[in-house]
Amino acid sequence: MVQEVVQSLSPQDHETYLDVTFGQGGHARAILNTAQCSLIASDRDTLAQKAAEKLSQEKLKGQFLGCSLNRFSDITDTLQHHGIKSVDGLIADFGLSSPQINNPERGFSFKHDGPLDMRMGENTLSAQEFIASSDEQELSFTFKHYGEERFAKSVARAIVKARQVQAITSTLQLAHIVRSAIPHSSQKIDPATRTFQAIRIVVNSELNEIKALLNASPHILKAGARIVIISFHSLEDRLVKQFFRQHAQNHPHINRHLPSPPDFPPPLFSLPFHKPLSPSQDEININPRARSARLRLALRTHAPS
C-alpha cells in the first residue's frame, strides 16, 4: 500500500518522519522520494539494518537519518538517539517482511520446513520453547485468543500428546499436528494459519508492542502530524481502531442522557475517515498477501498530551 501510505502521510519539505517498521525500506524510500524531508527508522530485526545501509547509499530527494535496532516499546530511545523530541508523521506497517516469511530458517512459514523459531528480534523465548514449556490450558488460551481458533482445545490436546512421544522442533512437524486436530472443511486458508499466528503473537509480544506504540504516539507527534498504521489481522486492527476512536472523541459518552462534563480534555486526534483503506485489486493480484491489510490514518490535534 505504498501509494496509500504516501498519500496519507503527505510528506512535506523540511518535515521529519519516523518509520517504526523499516523492513526492506519500501515505505521509507517512497517517502524520501516524495519531498525534501528527513526520515528516521527503526525495526527490531537486524535484517532491516542491512536494507538501511543500502538506502543510505541511494540518491534520494529527502535525507535518510538511519535505522536503529529498536522495538515499538523503545520509541522514545529511537528519537533520543537522534536528538529529536517529536516528528511530523509516523508510519507503522505491522506484520512480517517478505524476507522474514520466505526464509525457512526463521520458522514463520508452515509451507517450508525449518526450525520452530518465529523470533522477530532478540526475544528470549522461541516458538519451540513456548510449545515445549506451556501446559495444555495455556496453549489452548493462546490459540483461542491470539489465533481466534475455534478448535483451540483440540489443537492444544494434539500438541501435548505429540510432544510426549517426540519433541516438536520443526515448522512442518507442528503444522502436521495442527492440521490433524482440525476437522476438514471447505475453508480457504490452511488450518495451521491461526495457530501459527497465535504463537508468533505470543513469542514476539506483538499486541503489547502495539499498545506501547499507540500510547506513546500522542507524546511524540507534533500538532498536525499524521500517523499511518497498517494492520494485517483483526486483533491488530481492533487495537488501532479502539485507540483512535477513544482519543478522537471530545468526551466518553458514559450516559448520553446526561450533559457531558465541561472540563473534559479536548481530543488528541482527529480522524479524516472512519473506515480503513484496503489495498487495490491490482495490488492484491500482484501480492496476494496484501489482501488483509487495513490502513488507518489519524491527525494529531493541538491538544496537550
Ligand SMILES: C[S@@+](CC[C@H](N)C(=O)[O-])C[C@H]1O[C@@H](n2cnc3c(N)ncnc32)[C@H](O)[C@@H]1O
Ligand atoms: C511488513 S514489514 C515492514 C515492511 C516495510 N514497510 C517495507 O516497506 O519494507 C514489518 C516490519 O516490522 C518489524 N516489526 C514488527 N514488530 C515490531 C516491533 N514491535 N518493533 C519493531 N519492529 C517491528 C518487523 O521486523 C518487520 O521488519
